[in-house]
Amino acid sequence: MALTQKITSNLWFDSETEDAARFYVSVFKNGSIGRITRYGEEGFEFHGKQPGTVMTIEFELEGQKFVGLNGGPIFQFNEAISFIIDCETQEEIDYYWDKLTDGGDPKAQQCGWLKDKFGVSWQVVPVMFADMVADPNDERTKRAMNAMFPMKKLDIAALEKAYNGA
Structure with a gap:
């Protein structure tokens, strides 16, 4: 994939990153969902997320790229x-x-x-x-x-x- 944007905004959610990304893509006329990564068994002692749970979701709104992360309730x-x-x-x-x-x-x-x-x-x-x-x-x-x-x-x-x- 060619680098088209040097800086990407990363949004830390508790566990609703996929819902948020899908909501934002529905609001902005030029929006799309990209790659979705999922938590595996590795690192469970750190992240506490069940294997298969969405870890990150890439999405784009009006040409601006974002990554949403299900990182837990640590940050608001x-x-x-x-x-x-x-x-x-x-x-x-x-x-x-x-x-x-x-x-x-x-x-x-x-x-x-x-x-x-x-x-x-x-x-x-x-x-x-x-x-x-x-x-x-x-x-x-x-x-x-x-x-x-x-x-x-x-x-x-x-x-x-x-x-x-x-």
Whole structure:
């Protein structure tokens, strides 16, 4: 297999890596499942997983490669790491927000951030927001930021309205 991506994100799950990978592939239109490895008898004293249990699953979302690992409950996800989904339209924001928040943590939703049912954090953002907050006009930037802070799911029309001073 030719190397097409130098860095691959590895996601450590307790035991639900296959469910998570299949869920993510169902959410993203350009997603696929790749190689699946399984635990054998070797190393049982370390990993405690039954032989035949999924150890890793490779999957790809929109050209980004991931590996999910069933590593046990030792490590948990937190908001220090998140995946950003750049969206062109409100329809796209609504789609990803609705799919990824289903079963997720409603308390972990703020400013376009969410935590899905597996504990993974995502940022669902309009691509134009980066330009708004990088604008050298401080007043426009402040208005956009102030409009964004109380939002959970980002609203493009409301952000543009605030940014433009309407």
